[in-house]
Structures are given as C-alpha cells and as structure tokens.
Amino acid sequence: MICQECKQRPATMHFTKIVNGEKTEFHLCEQCAKEHGHMFTFYGNDDFSLNNLLAGLLNFQAPMKEMTANAFPNPDVLQCETCQMTYHQFTQIGRFGCVNCYRTFARYLPPILKRLHSGNTAHSGKIPKRKGGVLHLRKQLATLKQKLQELVAREEFERAAEVRDQIRSLEDELRRRGEGDM
Amino acid sequence: MSFEKFFNTAVSAWMSQEGPDSDIVLSSRIRLARNIVDFRFPTLFSSEEAKQIVALFERTFAHRSYGGAGRFELLKMSELQPIEKRVLVEKHLISPHLAEDSPFGACLLSENEEISIMINEEDHIRIQCLFPGLQLAEALEAASELDDWIEGYVNYAFDERLGYLTSCPTNVGTGLRASVMMHLPALVMTQQINRIIPAINQLGLVVRGTYGEGSEALGNIFQISNQITLGKSEEDIVADLHTIVQQLIAQERAARQALVKTLGIQLEDKVFRSYGILANCRVIESKEAAQCLSDVRLGIDLGYIKNISRNILNELMILTQPGFLQQYAGGALRPEERDVRRAALIRERLKMEDRRKMEGDER
Ligand SMILES: [Zn+2]
Ligand SMILES: [Zn+2]
Numbered sequence: 055m056i057c058q059e060c061k062q063r064p065a066t067m068h069f070t071k072i073v074n075g076e077k078t079e080f081h082l083c084e085q086c087a088k089e090h091g092h093m094f095t096f097y098g099n100d101d102f103s104l105n106n107l108l109a110g111l112l113n114f115q116a117p118m119k120e121m122t123a124n125a126f127p128n129p130d131v132l133q134c135e136t137c138q139m140t141y142h143q144f145t146q147i148g149r150f151g152c153v154n155c156y157r158t159f160a161r162y163l164p165p166i167l168k169r170l171h172s173g174n175t176a177h178s179g180k181i182p183k184r185k186g187g188v189l190h191l192r193k194q195l196a197t198l199k200q201k202l203q204e205l206v207a208r209e210e211f212e213r214a215a216e217v218r219d220q221i222r223s224l225e226d227e228l229r230r231r232g233e234g235d236m
Numbered sequence: 237m238s239f240e241k242f243f244n245t246a247v248s249a250w251m252s253q254e255g256p257d258s259d260i261v262l263s264s265r266i267r268l269a270r271n272i273v274d275f276r277f278p279t280l281f282s283s284e285e286a287k288q289i290v291a292l293f294e295r296t297f298a299h300r301s302y303g304g305a306g307r308f309e310l311l312k313m314s315e316l317q318p319i320e321k322r323v324l325v326e327k328h329l330i331s332p333h334l335a336e337d338s339p340f341g342a343c344l345l346s347e348n349e350e351i352s353i354m355i356n357e358e359d360h361i362r363i364q365c366l367f368p369g370l371q372l373a374e375a376l377e378a379a380s381e382l383d384d385w386i387e388g389y390v391n392y393a394f395d396e397r398l399g400y401l402t403s404c405p406t407n408v409g410t411g412l413r414a415s416v417m418m419h420l421p422a423l424v425m426t427q428q429i430n431r432i433i434p435a436i437n438q439l440g441l442v443v444r445g446t447y448g449e450g451s452e453a454l455g456n457i458f459q460i461s462n463q464i465t466l467g468k469s470e471e472d473i474v475a476d477l478h479t480i481v482q483q484l485i486a487q488e489r490a491a492r493q494a495l496v497k498t499l500g501i502q503l504e505d506k507v508f509r510s511y512g513i514l515a516n517c518r519v520i521e522s523k524e525a526a527q528c529l530s531d532v533r534l535g536i537d538l539g540y541i542k543n544i545s546r547n548i549l550n551e552l553m554i555l556t557q558p559g560f561l562q563q564y565a566g567g568a569l570r571p572e573e574r575d576v577r578r579a580a581l582i583r584e585r586l587k588m589e590d591r592r593k594m595e596g597d598e599r
Contacts, residue, residue, distance in 0.1 A: 055430045066445045066453060081434070137276045149358075149403045152276040153393045156401055163405070167398075167466060170406050172440055174467020177399025179410040182392050183384060 059086035134158040195224050246555055246563075248327060248349035248366075252547050255369015259537045260485050262417040262457065262550050264371045265328070266379040266474075269359040269402045269411035270386075271393040277403035278338070278356050286340030286356050293355055296389045297344055302382070306347025313341040319568075322559030328366065330354055351382060359402050359411070361386070370481060372414055372474045380470065399466065409466030414474050416481050417446050419549060421456040421534045422491035423484075429458075432487065440464050441480060447526060447553060455526035455553050460484070496538060507535030515586050517579040525556055525578055544589050552585060 057065040063083035132141040139151035141159055150156060156163070167175045181193065198221050205214035255261070271277060272292075275285050290312065298310040313321065313335065321335040329349060334341040334357045344353040354362040363386070365379040393401040399409040407413070423429040433443045440463050445453025460481065462473050495503055510531035513524070520528075533549035535541040554560065561577045562569050569577060 055433070137280060139280065147279065148405075149279040150277055150401075150405070151280045153271070153273060153401050156395060156398060166405055167408070171409070171464045171466035174409075174464065176397055176467060177395075177409045178467055179399060179412070179469040179473075180380065180383075182387050182394050184387060184391070 055081055057081065057083035057086050059083070132158055132162075191224055191228050195221065195228070198224065246323075246560060247551055248329075251327075251368070251550050251554060253368040254546065255367060255371050257485055258369035258546065260418055260420070260488050261370040261481065262368075262419055263328075264367045264369065264375050265415050265417075266363075266365045266372070266375040267413040267415075268363040268379050268383055269361075269400065269407045269413075270363065270383070271360045271401060271403065273391045273393050275360060278358060278360065279403050283340060289360055290340060290342045290355055292390065293342070293344060293353070293361070297353075297386075302346060302351070302385070304348070305351050308344045308346055308351075308353075311343045311345060313338055313343075319559055319562050322557075323563050326554055326557040326559045328554075329364075331357060331362075333357055351378075353382075353386075358404060359407070370416060370478070370485075372416065372478050372481075373471075376412075376414065376470055376474050406463075407465050410468070410470050410473065412465055412470050412473055413461055414477050415459050415461035416477070418458050418460065418481070418484060418488075419456060419530065419533060420458055420484070420488050421530050422495050423488050424453075424456045425495060426491045428487065428491060432484070436460065436480060436484075439476075439480060441477065447557075454523060455549065456530045457549075457553065492534070492538065503538075504535070504540050507531050507538075507540050511535065511541060514582050517582070519572075519575045520579045520582065521575055522556060522578065525582065526553060529553060544586075545592075548585065548589070552582060555585070556581060 055065045057063050058081050060083060063085065065081035065083055067080070067082045067084060067087045133139070134151060134155045135158070136154035137151035139155055141162065144150060144155065144159060150159075164175050178193075198217055202214055202217045202221065205211075205217060251263075255264070272289065275281060275289060278286070281289075290310075294310050297308050299307055301307050311324070316324075321330070324330045324343070325332050325335050327349070329345060329352045330341075330343050331354065334343065334354050338356055340356045342355040344351075344355065346352070350366055352364045352366075354364065363379055363382055365375045365382070367375045367378075395401055400411040402408050402411050420429060423432060436443050441460055442463050443458055443460050446457045446459045447454035460477065462477055464473070468476075499506075510528035513520070514528050514532060529549045529552050532541060532544070533546065536544055536546050536548070555564075556578045558569075558574055561574050561581065564581060565573075565577055
C-alpha cells in the first residue's frame with residue numbers, strides 16, 4: 055500500500071480515527087506521519103499510542119463549542135482546582151493534569167470518549183479489590199439483569215428463573231450492606 | 237566480553253523460549269496503565285512528586301521477589317548510560333518515551349525480564365508482562381495478579397463510571413494495551429497484507445511494523461494491538477484480539493503452503509541464499525539483515541533448514557540493533573562500524589548453532 059500523503063513511499067502506519075461518528079482510515083509512511091506531527095506523533099518505535107492524535111482531534115472541536123455555548127459556560131474558562139489545568143490546555147495537549155480534571159471537565163468528556171472508544175462512555179472491566187464489596191455486587195447485578203433479559207428473549211424460562219433468584223439474593227445482599235454502611 | 241557471555245546475558249526468557257503458535261507469534265504483551273491518587277499525573281507533576289513516587293516504589297518493591305519472576309530491581313533513568321537505556325528499549329522492556337523524555341523515570345524489572353513496571357512514564361506506572369508465543373490470556377492473568385499485588389500497597393486512581401483514570405483519555409477504563417508481535421513473511425510476499433491491514437483497522441485494532449526507522453515493517457514483523465480501552469472488559473479485549481490473531485495465523489499458514497506449492501525450489505533457493513549471506517557477510521545493514529533473518533526463519537519453519545533454533549529471528553532482530561551492537565563493542569559506533577559489527581555478531585550466532593549441534597551429535 056502506498057502512503058496517501060506523498061503517494062511515493064509504502065504506508066506502514068495505519069490507523070482508524072473516528073471523526074464525528076464516521077470512521078476514517080489513514081495510511082501513511084513514517085516520514086509523512088512525522089511531518090504531520092500536529093495530528094500524528096509517535097513515541098519512536100514502541101507502544102505507539104493514539105494519545106497525541108487526540109490533541110489534534112480536539113482542536114477540531116468548533117462544532118461542539120457552538121452546540122454547547124448556550125447550554126454550558128464557555129469550556130475554555132474551566133480550570134481544575136487541583137492542578138490548575140484549563141480546559142483549553144487540555145485540548146491543546148490531549149492529556150489531563152490530575153484525577154480531578156476528569157471531574158472538572160466531566161460534562162465535555164462524553165463526546166470525546168465516544169469518539170475514542172467506539173461510542174463507549176462507561177467502564178465495564180476490572181474493579182480494584184479495595185473498591186470491591188458493594189461495587190463488585192452492583193456490577194454483578196447489572197450483568198445478571200442483562201443475562202435475564204437475554205434468557206427471556208430466547209424463551210429459556212427455566213434458566214431465567216434461576217437467574218432471577220440470583221438477582222434477588224444479590225439485591226438482598228446489597229440492601230443489607232447498604233443498611234450496615236449507614 | 238566473550239560472545240557467548242554477551243549473548244547469554246542479553247537474551248531474555250521471552251526471546252529464547254517457545255510458546256503456543258510461536259512459528260508465527262513471537263511474543264504477547266499486556267500493559268496496564270495505572271495512577272496513584274494524591275499525585276498529579278506526569279503531564280504536569282512537580283519533580284518533588286515524581287521523586288516521591290519513585291521512592292514509594294523503591295521502598296515498597298525493589299529487591300522483593302515475585303513468584304517465579306524473581307527479584308525486582310529498580311533502574312533509574314537518570315543513573316543509566318544512554319547505551320544501557322537503548323538496550324532496554326530494544327528489548328521492549330521500557331518505552332523510548334521513558335528512556336528519553338522522562339527525567340524522573342524509573343523501571344522495576346524482574347530478574348527473568350518478563351515483568352517490567354515503568355514508573356513516571358505517561359502514567360505513574362505501567363505494568364508490562366511479556367510472554368513468548370501467543371499467550372495473551374496468560375499474560376493478562378499475570379499482569380492482573382501483579383496489579384492486585386501492587387494495589388495492596390498503593391491507592392489507585394479509579395472512578396466507578398470511567399474505571400482506571402489515566403493521563404490520556406485514550407487509555408481510560410481498563411488502561412489495557414494488549415499486543416502481539418507476529419512474523420508474517422508469506423502474507424507480505426503474496427501482498428495479501430495490504431488488504432488485511434485495513435480490514436483489521438476496521439475492527440478497532442492497530443497494526444504497525446515493530447522494527448525499522450524507515451517506512452517498512454523490517455523482518456516482516458508486525459505488532460497488532462487493541463485501540464479501545466473503555467467499555468469492554470479486559471477479558472473481552474484480549475479475546476477479541478486473540479480471535480483476530482488466530483485468523484491471521486491461519487491466513488499466514490495458508491499463504492506459506494501456497495508459496496511452497498507455487499514456488500517450490502525457488503522458495504528454497506531464496507531461503508538458502510539468505511542463509512548464505514548471513515553466514516558469510518562481512519558488512520550488513522539492518523534492513524538486509526532483517527530480510528535475510530526473516531527468510532531463514534521461514535526456511536526453518538518450512539523445514540528447509542534444520543538444526544537452527546527458531547528463536548534466531550527474534551534474538552537477532554533485537555541483538556543487531558544499534559544499542560546492543562554498541563554494548564557488545566563496549567562503546568559508541570558509527571553507522572558503518574555498526575554494519576561490520578552486525579555482520580560479525582550474526583556470523584558468531586550462527587557458529588554457536590553449529591557448536592550446539594556438534595555437542596548434540598557427540599552425545
Ligand atoms: Zn508518505
Ligand atoms: Zn487537574
């Protein structure tokens with residue numbers, strides 16, 4: 055495959071970027087990828103990440119700004135109290151300054167996360183043991199509820215009944231723990 | 237330093253051991269990005285914070301043993317020579333970013349070099365587990381266990397809705413990057429790779445050449461990894477990658493059989509010519525070396541070449557890079573000097589095979 059920029063060298067850098075919900079493919083040679091550093095920057099050879107891509111991506115945020123202008127204050131003036139990073143800086147470098155930035159910029163994150171993670175905005179993986187307990191039970195509950203719906207849809211009522219019983223006992227457990235906490 | 241001694245200390249377990257499907261998959265890697273509450277991210281933390289994090293990990297984990305991986309040693313980037321750092325990068329134990337752009341960077345490295353924990357890279361820590369062959373699920377399990385162990389001592393930044401919080405939103409959620417290194421010479425020779433790569437990209441995976449400063453995948457070695465970290469469980473991310481890798485393995489095997497059928501002795505000739513170059517060259521550039529190594533490795537996999545261990549590609553791709561060549565030479569080398577050293581090192585390595593074989597025959 056030939057690089058889509060210079061149309062000379064073979065393309066070795068391949069990525070998909072989701073822009074406004076549409077998938078766009080890029081096939082570039084390393085030289086061109088480097089030259090377009092504002093969009094694609096690489097950490098040398100290894101563990102290339104899309105991170106720097108993001109900075110470029112966020113700079114094309116004009117439509118979102120217009121859209122949100124009425125509903126929310128201008129995001130550029132938002133500033134994280136813990137690390138002093140402004141939303142504007144975040145869009146420039148594509149990185150957060152601290153944990154609290156996630157909270158400070160929370161209302162502007164869903165569209166960014168959706169674009170980066172194929173429409174996903176919520177974690178559904180590992181939970182630290184320390185957080186465990188109630189959180190684990192709640193995740194388990196959500197999984198079981200989904201399973202129940204699937205079983206009902208497939209008319210597997212016997213198994214659905216089993217799952218329903220599991221859900222009930224989990225809910226009891228959560229209620230007990232909730233009371234215990236208070 | 238004698239060649240054998242250099243060689244034995246230079247090669248980590250994951251390079252020289254075989255794993256499942258290791259005729260095509262050279263290694264599997266899991267990386268978990270984690271941050272610690274109460275510290276700002278490396279994006280803008282103070283040098284004081286950076287030092288505190290290194291101290292915390294040094295105090296808590298350095299010199300401790302971890303299962304079969306052996307003891308952890310803490311390496312501070314500021315205390316390493318440029319060549320030493322380069323060697324660690326070439327062995328895939330640390331990232332170029334940690335080596336070059338992280339003044340307060342450090343790395344906890346296990347004795348067997350299967351585990352490395354990068355400190356103060358883009359995130360406070362990045363846990364990496366490297367396994368030979370296709371062992372993504374095994375590597376994930378190992379990384380996750382290690383993650384649990386570390387979590388017993390530090391307080392991770394975690395959000396109920398967003399998961400593990402990372403300095404870059406591309407890693408948030410699981411913080412997981414799973415990747416495999418694959419040798420795909422037949423898909424390259426038949427040019428099928430050109431339509432396969434875009435198809436894989438469609439599935440939310442990233443494909444790129446592992447080696448080469450220029451524009452190609454040197455040695456026909458590709459790295460395939462996940463792009464999405466949020467909204468899928470670790471197990472699903474790894475399972476999805478595994479499925480694609482298995483399809484690629486099947487396609488590569490089919491392409492190899494097709495090449496054997498259509499090219500026959502021509503293919504065998506190509507393999508042995510490349511072997512001839514490696515065994516006799518006096519000056520060789522990394523690009524030519526990579527192509528010859530790839531051919532020889534294919535020849536070993538196809539049974540044309542016997543009595544040479546398969547790991548030769550994996551090992552020599554790493555050992556013939558500039559950092560290693562300079563470490564072997566004991567000092568800085570100009571590019572022309574590297575090409576001479578590279579040729580010498582490859583010939584030595586092939587002679588080592590002959591010696592091993594003779595010892596084997598005597599027994
Ligand atoms: Zn180009
Ligand atoms: Zn902040």
